Amino acid sequence: MIREPGNAELNLSVFRDKRTVNTYARYQDLQPCEAFLFDKYLRPRMRILDLGVGAGRTAPVLAAGAASYVGVDYSPEMIDVCRSRYPSLVFQIADAVDLSEFSDGSFDLVVFAFNGLDYLYPDSARRSCIREICRVLERGGLFICSVHNALCVFPRSDNEVARIRADYLTSKVSPNWTSAQRACSKAVSAILRMKSNTSLAYGNIRHKLFSRVFWKGEGYFYDRTHGGLFTRAAIPHKVRAEMAQFNLEGIDTVKCEFPQESGLFSTAWFYYVFRKQVPMEGHCTNYRSSGKAGRLRSDGSYSELEHRGNGQSEWANDFIRPARTRL
Numbered sequence: 029m030i031r032e033p034g035n036a037e038l039n040l041s042v043f044r045d046k047r048t049v050n051t052y053a054r055y056q057d058l059q060p061c062e063a064f065l066f067d068k069y070l071r072p073r074m075r076i077l078d079l080g081v082g083a084g085r086t087a088p089v090l091a092a093g094a095a096s097y098v099g100v101d102y103s104p105e106m107i108d109v110c111r112s113r114y115p116s117l118v119f120q121i122a123d124a125v126d127l128s129e130f131s132d133g134s135f136d137l138v139v140f141a142f143n144g145l146d147y148l149y150p151d152s153a154r155r156s157c158i159r160e161i162c163r164v165l166e167r168g169g170l171f172i173c174s175v176h177n178a179l180c181v182f183p184r185s186d187n188e189v190a191r192i193r194a195d196y197l198t199s200k201v202s203p204n205w206t207s208a209q210r211a212c213s214k215a216v217s218a219i220l221r222m223k224s225n226t227s228l229a230y231g232n233i234r235h236k237l238f239s240r241v242f243w244k245g246e247g248y249f250y251d252r253t254h255g256g257l258f259t260r261a262a263i264p265h266k267v268r269a270e271m272a273q274f275n276l277e278g279i280d281t282v283k284c285e286f287p288q289e290s291g292l293f294s295t296a297w298f299y300y301v302f303r304k305q306v307p308m309e310g311h312c313t314n315y316r317s318s319g320k321a322g323r324l325r326s327d328g329s330y331s332e333l334e335h336r337g338n339g340q341s342e343w344a345n346d347f348i349r350p351a352r353t354r355l
């Protein structure tokens with residue numbers, strides 16, 4: 029497999045690899061930020077689509093209490109693991125770029141957990157996927173996903189040795205020291221404390237600081253994880269702006285290090301919650317995927333403009349029931 033930009037097959041080959049599949053099969057628990065968001069936004073009897081489900085880490089939590097649950101992944105090997113782990117749940121092999129087997133508005137919640145969206149390469153594939161997610165979501169439905177942070181140059185590291193050294197240095201400060209000695213010791217322990225929380229590897233920082241992704245605030249980079257993946261990263265403002273183009277309004281953002289503190293330059297990725305916008309009453313829009321102009325009424329019903337043979341147009345009978353207020 030050629031590892032170079034433009035090779036869209038590379039990521040799929042990595043996610044089909046036995047070693048990658050085994051790695052994901054070992055992951056069982058939700059990250060605290062995911063547990064927090066699922067607790068906050070999951071409602072009983074939701075219809076849930078779990079995109080890029082991997083080896084099924086999120087499946088039991090999302091499926092419990094759902095009216096329906098489908099896990100989807102384009103790696104057949106990942107889906108095999110899901111099926112053997114959770115035989116009572118529904119899993120399908122499909123590319124998230126083409127969700128044509130699901131009808132419009134058939135889900136209340138779509139999840140693309142653990143940065144799965146970042147592996148859609150190139151940009152056009154990711155954009156088609158977002159368009160599809162918006163189509164299969166019910167009006168007012170939610171989309172939860174995470175995206176790598178383009179500004180992350182000091183990822184968190186939990187360096188215990190640095191923390192112990194900082195504590196030792198602080199304990200050694202004596203009242204007899206001169207103010208210069210005290211200032212010096214304070215500066216060194218501050219650096220060690222920073223190192224205890226973040227990875228300050230010089231090569232890594234230099235590599236990221238000189239990258240286009242960092243300065244542009246978005247783009248693909250070559251990520252050495254699992255032997256090498258084309259991975260996208262973006263700053264929160266750019267993520268929300270792109271989703272807004274597809275009628276998805278950002279309603280929540282949580283750092284992946286939650287509940288621990290992390291800064292803009294040390295957050296590895298952000299979790300986002302988007303809500304599919306309901307167009308305003310009377311607003312004419314290509315709202316349905318049919319692409320026809322439509323009109324939304326105050327009761328939530330919707331009608332399309334039908335073209336008659338005599339060259340005239342009229343509003344067709346309403347075909348959408350008033351929206352259920354489930355969310």
Ligand SMILES: C[S@@+](CC[C@H](N)C(=O)[O-])C[C@H]1O[C@@H](n2cnc3c(N)ncnc32)[C@H](O)[C@@H]1O
Nearest residue numbers: 043080081082085101102103123124141142144
């Ligand atoms: C980082 S893993 C996350 C797996 C799982 N969601 C989890 O949280 O453990 C990303 C997953 O997304 C899947 N994926 C990436 N691109 C995809 C696409 N275009 N269509 C469907 N699945 C995709 C990969 O096969 C992989 O299983």
